Amino acid sequence: xxxxxxxxxxxxxxxxxxxxxxxxxxxxxxxxxxxxxxxxxxxxxxxxxxxxxxxxxxxxxxxxxxxxxxxxxxxxxxxxxxxxxxxxxxxxxxxxxxxxxxxxxxxxxxxxxxxxxxxxxxxxxxxxxxxxxxxxxxxxxxxxxxxxxxxxxxxxxxxxxxxxxxxxxxxxxxxxxxxxxxxxxxxxxxxxxxxxxxxxxxxxxxxxxxxxxxxxxxxxxxxxxxxxxxxxxxxx
Amino acid sequence: xxxxxxxxxxxxxxxxxxxxxxxxxxxxxxxxxxxxxxxxxxxxxxxxxxxxxxxxxxxxxxxxxxxxxxxxxxxxxxxxxxxxxxxxxxxxxxxxxxxxxxxxxxxxxxxxxxxxxxxxxxxxxxxxxxxxxxxxxxxxxxxxxxxxxxxxxxxxxxxxxxxxxxxxxxxxxxxxxxxxxxxxxxxxxxxxxxxxxxxxxxxxxxxxxxxxxxxxxxxxxxxxxxxxxxxxxxxxxxxxxxxxxxxxxxxxxxxxxxxxxxxxxxxxxxxxxxxxxxxx
Numbered sequence: 001x002x003x004x005x006x007x008x009x010x011x012x013x014x015x016x017x018x019x020x021x022x023x024x025x026x027x028x029x030x031x032x033x034x035x036x037x038x039x040x041x042x043x044x045x046x047x048x049x050x051x052x053x054x055x056x057x058x059x060x061x062x063x064x065x066x067x068x069x070x071x072x073x074x075x076x077x078x079x080x081x082x083x084x085x086x087x088x089x090x091x092x093x094x095x096x097x098x099x100x101x102x103x104x105x106x107x108x109x110x111x112x113x114x115x116x117x118x119x120x121x122x123x124x125x126x127x128x129x130x131x132x133x134x135x136x137x138x139x140x141x142x143x144x145x146x147x148x149x150x151x152x153x154x155x156x157x158x159x160x161x162x163x164x165x166x167x168x169x170x171x172x173x174x175x176x177x178x179x180x181x182x183x184x185x186x187x188x189x190x191x192x193x194x195x196x197x198x199x200x201x202x203x204x205x206x207x208x209x210x211x212x213x214x215x216x217x218x219x220x221x222x223x224x225x226x227x228x229x230x231x232x233x234x235x236x
Numbered sequence: 237x238x239x240x241x242x243x244x245x246x247x248x249x250x251x252x253x254x255x256x257x258x259x260x261x262x263x264x265x266x267x268x269x270x271x272x273x274x275x276x277x278x279x280x281x282x283x284x285x286x287x288x289x290x291x292x293x294x295x296x297x298x299x300x301x302x303x304x305x306x307x308x309x310x311x312x313x314x315x316x317x318x319x320x321x322x323x324x325x326x327x328x329x330x331x332x333x334x335x336x337x338x339x340x341x342x343x344x345x346x347x348x349x350x351x352x353x354x355x356x357x358x359x360x361x362x363x364x365x366x367x368x369x370x371x372x373x374x375x376x377x378x379x380x381x382x383x384x385x386x387x388x389x390x391x392x393x394x395x396x397x398x399x400x401x402x403x404x405x406x407x408x409x410x411x412x413x414x415x416x417x418x419x420x421x422x423x424x425x426x427x428x429x430x431x432x433x434x435x436x437x438x439x440x441x442x443x444x445x446x447x448x449x450x451x452x453x454x455x456x457x458x459x460x461x462x463x464x465x466x467x468x469x470x471x472x473x474x475x476x477x478x479x480x481x482x483x484x485x486x487x488x489x490x491x492x493x494x495x496x497x498x499x500x501x502x503x504x505x506x507x508x509x510x511x512x513x514x515x516x
Binding site for chain 2: 002003005006007009010013014017018077078079081082083084085086087088089
């Protein structure tokens with residue numbers, strides 16, 4: 001566990017020692033704030049349901065930019081050899097990097113918590129649905145990070161890593177849009193595959209086991225595949 | 237006692253045979269020079285010893301443990317400096333070495349002592365708060381060696397640690413390596429042959445993936461000098477012969493083993509510019 005914490009700390013140091021992390025944090029918050037006030041102005045609703053859906057779409061663009069360097073940079077700089085010849089298992093390396101990005105993402109999400117107090121000032125929002133919405137957007141981000149981590153482990157080129165993430169994330173997000181071309185099992189499969197259909201429930205204040213399992217299974221699958229990808233490199 | 241045993245190890249990347257049936261043993265306290273041209277298979281063999289890549293056949297034991305079965309345990313016993321020092325340029329020297337100590341399992345209690353020890357040993361104390369990206373190449377190389385020894389490994393593997401350094405820095409790095417022989421076995425690849433003569437007790441030479449020399453430095457130089465003397469007996473006077481024997485060095489031995497074959501009649505011989513011009 002100490003080794004995972006050391007890796008997590010190293011990654012966090014790497015983000016915050018460059019201006020990239022601060023620029024991304026500030027840019028995201030500015031964007032979310034503008035969209036939040038536009039949606040409040042337009043809908044006149046004391047809920048955060050719409051902003052969660054907007055945040056979901058924005059994170060498809062933002063998270064690959066954060067995750068693309070996780071392994072690709074180590075490979076390009078030759079430090080991957082340092083990690084892989086140290087007494088670390090691939091799962092320690094994967095978890096160390098994953099947790100660091102999760103902490104960064106949680107920080108970003110938690111700052112938007114101020115939206116609750118803003119809507120509460122103007123009305124009487126349902127705190128439970130807002131809390132469940134935050135759980136949903138956090139789980140969704142955690143899944144996006146796991147996908148980004150996986151694609152970063154496949155290449156030493158950060159652009160390729162980001163583009164591959166975009167491909168997967170857009171496929172997951174828009175799969176529900178193709179249901180009209182399918183029926184039966186295929187239609188149901190596309191609905192269940194889409195991140196949009198799962199986040200919708202959270203945003204409405206409904207937390208179901210199937211939605212939680214969807215995110216957790218996706219995260220575990222991606223982390224296992226990342227570990228295998230590194231292990232394959234190690235013993236090629 | 238044998239720290240490293242390499243048994244009939246081979247590695248190929250597709251059609252390329254990078255390492256071909258190599259076997260040798262290293263004992264406690266040896267400093268071994270690992271020589272060979274670029275692309276001879278040195279780095280591949282070193283990467284297999286550090287469990288970074290797996291051999292296609294053969295077995296490697298570190299302190300009695302098979303690397304394929306106990307790769308995590310054996311990594312604890314190895315310190316490795318790749319050809320390009322694996323440094324995080326945005327960290328300070330102290331942050332980097334602390335991170336290296338943590339991931340290499342140095343306990344929190346021992347970390348302070350170990351950090352102070354390697355900073356002193358590698359003469360890094362005065363730059364410990366400097367960001368790695370601002371250091372000179374010589375300092376970077378020493379930081380690389382410091383991370384390799386911070387967990388007190390039994391076997392230290394250094395891949396061209398003097399590459400790209402100025403003569404002064406080469407001396408400093410070699411002195412640092414020489415100080416390690418009391419505590420650990422060192423296997424280092426280098427192209428700085430006159431310098432390796434000063435610190436290595438044994439030489440391994442690899443050519444096209446095959447180990448062609450595995451001898452103590454002393455016997456290698458002595459044996460080759462004798463051989464050279466016999467070969468030249470009919471050609472030179474006794475005085476010249478003695479001079480020739482004295483002049484032979486590791487560098488000459490290396491060149492003797494890596495001379496390119498003379499071009500065959502079907503091949504166009506390489507011409508110097510002046511020869512080329514004189515043809516016209």
